[in-house]
Amino acid sequence: MxxxxxxxxxxxxxxxxxxxxxxxxxxxxxxTDDQFKPLRLKNGLYLQLHAYxxxxxxxxxxxxxxxxxxxxxxxxxxxxGYGHFTTRQNLQFNWxxxxxxxxxxxxxxxxxxxxxxxxxxxxxxISADQFAGAAADEVCDPRPWAELIRQFTTFHPEFxxxxxxxxxxxxxxxxxxxxxxxxxxxxxxxxGADGQFGFRVYVGGGMGRTPFVAHLVRDYLPxxxxxxxxxxxxxxxxxNGRRDSCRPGLVDRCSLEVVTTPRCxxxxxxxxxxxxxxx
Amino acid sequence: MKLLTGNHLTEGHVIWWTGDGxxxxxxxxxxxGDKAEQxxxxxxxxxRVNNGxxxxxxxxxxxxxxxxxxxxxxxxxxxxxxxxxxxxxxxSAGSYVI
Numbered sequence: 074m075x076x077x078x079x080x081x082x083x084x085x086x087x088x089x090x091x092x093x094x095x096x097x098x099x100x101x102x103x104x105t106d107d108q109f110k111p112l113r114l115k116n117g118l119y120l121q122l123h124a125y126x127x128x129x130x131x132x133x134x135x136x137x138x139x140x141x142x143x144x145x146x147x148x149x150x151x152x153x154g155y156g157h158f159t160t161r162q163n164l165q166f167n168w169x170x171x172x173x174x175x176x177x178x179x180x181x182x183x184x185x186x187x188x189x190x191x192x193x194x195x196x197x198x199i200s201a202d203q204f205a206g207a208a209a210d211e212v213c214d215p216r217p218w219a220e221l222i223r224q225f226t227t228f229h230p231e232f233x234x235x236x237x238x239x240x241x242x243x244x245x246x247x248x249x250x251x252x253x254x255x256x257x258x259x260x261x262x263x264x265g266a267d268g269q270f271g272f273r274v275y276v277g278g279g280m281g282r283t284p285f286v287a288h289l290v291r292d293y294l295p296x297x298x299x300x301x302x303x304x305x306x307x308x309x310x311x312x313n314g315r316r317d318s319c320r321p322g323l324v325d326r327c328s329l330e331v332v333t334t335p336r337c338x339x340x341x342x343x344x345x346x347x348x349x350x351x352x
Numbered sequence: 353m354k355l356l357t358g359n360h361l362t363e364g365h366v367i368w369w370t371g372d373g374x375x376x377x378x379x380x381x382x383x384x385g386d387k388a389e390q391x392x393x394x395x396x397x398x399x400r401v402n403n404g405x406x407x408x409x410x411x412x413x414x415x416x417x418x419x420x421x422x423x424x425x426x427x428x429x430x431x432x433x434x435x436x437x438x439x440x441x442x443x444s445a446g447s448y449v450i
Contacts (some may be wrong), residue, residue, distance in 0.1 A: 100362060102399045120403065122426055125364035153436070172362045 074135055076218045077185045084228075085182045088189060092116045093175035100172060115195075116173055117188025127169045128191040129181060133201035133219035133243065140184045147177050147252065160252075160280075161200045161240065164192060184338035189227070194235045195308070196226040200242040202251045211272060215245035215262050218299070222260075225300045232307050236314030239281075254278045255288040258306060263293060271295045276306055297346035353383035355416055356391060357423065358404030366426045366438075368403060374400060376426035376438060379415030414440070 077085070092112070099109040113119075117128045129144065136144075145163055148156050151173045152166045159165055169177065181187055182307035190197060199219045204219040222241060226232070232239070242256035252260025272294045278287030294302055356369035367374040368381035369391060375381070384391060388406035395401045405429070408419040418424050429437030 099355060102397070102444065106396075106402055120359055122422075123364075123429055124359075145397060168364075170363050 074137060075289055082182070082185070085185075085189075088116070088187065089178045089182050090333065096175055096209060097173060100177045110175065111172075111193070113174075114193040115189070116174070117191035118169070118171075118180065118193050119192060121167070122135070124167060124236070125169045125171055125174070127166045127174060127177065127188055128159070128284035129156075129164045129166070129188050129196045131158075131162050131164060131184060131186075132192050132223050133199050133205065133216055134203055135201075135205075135216060140186055141181060143184045143186070147180060149178055149289055161198060162173050164201070192238075194237055194239075195230065196232055196235070196241070198238045199226075199238070200253075200256065201249050202244045202246060204250060205245070208246055208248075208250075210248055212262055212264050213245050215243050218245075218260075218262060218270075218272075218296070219243050222303065225303070231304075232311060235307070236312055241303070242278075252318075254283070255280050256287065257310075260299075262296075265293055265295070272296065272299055272302075274302065287335050294348070300347060353411065353418060354385065354388055354406045354416065355381045355409045356388055356401075356404060356406055357381075357426070358392075358395075358401035359382050361399050364402075368427075369395075377440065379440065381409070382417050383409075383416070392405050400416045418434065 078292045089276050092108075093111045095104070095109065098104050099106075104112075104328055111122075117130070119126045119128070144156065151170070152168045157167065158167045163164070166177075174175055178188060185312065199222055201215055201219045202208060202211065205211065205216050205219075222243070226241070235341055240256045241258045241260065242251045242253035244251040245262035247261075249261075251259075253261060255278045257276065257278065261273040261275075263271055263273055265271045271288070272291070274291035274294055275287035276290050277285055279285045293303070353401055357366060357412060358367060358372070360367050365376055368378050369384060370380045371382040374395075379402060384406065392401070392404045392406075396404055407423045409416040409423075411417075424432055427438075431437075
């Protein structure tokens with residue numbers, strides 16, 4: 074399981090204090106709701122039908138007992154004693170008070186958790202096979218790949234305001250327990266003819282009001298190119314995706330031809346590959 | 353009639369304008385007529401309501417009943433767990449019926 078380094082912890086701690094200041098300014102009337110809304114959404118805080126809701130990221134569905142105990146403590150102390158695990162492996166608290174949110178985020182930061190990029194038009198938490206690491210039918214544990222993608226997509230400056238939210242699902246099994254074809258990008262880890270790991274890539278899936286099943290766009294992508302390949306897809310979508318519609322589908326918004334066109338697409342070569350040893 | 357509603361800024365609760373303040377209970381709400389914008393301007397500036405707006409309603413036996421189903425659900429709370437929904441201010445009124 075990934076452990077924060079000093080930079081991760083410093084960034085998350087600083088983000089909590091930044092949001093604490095923003096909440097104080099909102100409560101003091103120094104910010105309007107229109108000004109505050111994008112800031113709270115950047116920190117996973119929605120205002121829903123009945124109350125505020127805080128969505129906590131559980132990266133690729135992995136957590137330890139210490140984190141689980143803190144989530145339970147938050148539910149008891151700040152909510153009604155429970156939360157809801159979502160289909161994409163996050164946790165939602167549905168009866169949160171605005172003034173408590175900075176303290177909740179501080180408790181989460183204390184166990185290396187946060188709510189960053191769990192809402193808004195951003196690249197969301199990575200979903201993975203719930204049996205990852207323990208499934209007999211997987212070619213490898215996909216979670217290190219999920220962590221690589223998580224680090225690549227977190228705070229990516231080019232993709233902080235996408236046409237719509239963007240979801241990535243990952244599995245290392247033929248038995249698709251992560252429902253990767255219902256994600257904007259679905260990735261299946263494979264072992265290639267050369268014995269190395271790579272990815273089968275699907276794009277354009279989505280759930281919600283207008284569900285889409287993703288299209289296969291690459292049967293085998295060398296693993297070293299995964300980040301640049303994702304960047305190419307995101308760049309095409311960021312440039313061509315419609316921002317005036319609530320339809321979720323990547324392909325629906327800018328067509329499969331645009332997503333896969335060589336001009337806007339991706340070439341696997343030394344320039345786009347991860348540096349050796351970085352994966 | 354028109355009611356004013358929104359969410360409590362810090363708690364997030366659904367609240368209704370009573371004429372001299374805000375209540376969690378829709379039966380306390382009053383008809384604001386054509387004064388909605390005027391009231392909202394003052395109450396929003398004072399941070400007493402978040403995301404306020406006016407809704408259509410009809411008079412019912414226990415007070416105003418919002419016309420739209422969404423607002424009736426907002427007034428009563430979650431529909432899947434009535435035990436967790438907001439109970440009426442007057443306990444003798446029984447449970448809310450959407």
